[in-house]
Amino acid sequence: MDFFRRKILPLLRGRYLLVSGGRDALSTDLIWVSLILIVLSWILTFCRAFIASYVLYALSLAAIFFSAFRMLSRNIGKRESENRWYLFHKNRLIRFFSEARERFRNRKVYRYVACPQCRKRLRLPRGKGALTVTCPECGKKFDAKT
Ligand SMILES: [Zn+2]
Incomplete structure (x- = not known):
């Protein structure tokens, strides 16, 4: 030491x-x-x-x-x-x-899509048909299949 x-x-x-x-x-x-x-x-x-x-x-x-x-x-x-x-x-x-x-x-419960405008990944419930999604980040509205 x-x-x-x-x-x-x-x-x-x-x-x-x-x-x-x-x-x-x-x-x-x-x-x-x-x-x-x-x-x-x-x-x-x-x-x-x-x-x-x-x-x-x-x-x-x-x-x-x-x-x-x-x-x-x-x-x-x-x-x-x-x-x-x-x-x-x-x-x-x-x-x-x-x-x-x-x-x-969670692949069976949720579908993950990226916002077409800001690329933020959003989680949608599966099996709800076609949805109109509003991005919480940038406010862009777009259609997504669930
Ligand atoms: Zn967005």
Whole structure:
């Protein structure tokens, strides 16, 4: 512990790892991705797909190096904006898949249509025949089969 405080801590001072308190989602997820890629690369080696295995291994190393580079970086603002960009797109992707799962689950009860004007996705009850729908977002009226 004393060794850590005297030798390691001064090296980390002012670097992104300490400033972010080690809670940077992009760096953490990069480590997970690289672990998954390593395992896939091993599996491919057992399947004798050596070229694909090397490619995954190289990608895994790239992910680890990028993660380490980010943690040791002194350019805090740049790393924070990367992390914000990453979280924004990750959340959008998660929302997209959870909404798709929701639509699939309710496919027998609801029909989902996109407003022709603003593209807002609307949920209509199934089996009500042809309906005239008013979009709650932009007020556009359009016909939809249910
Ligand atoms: Zn609309």
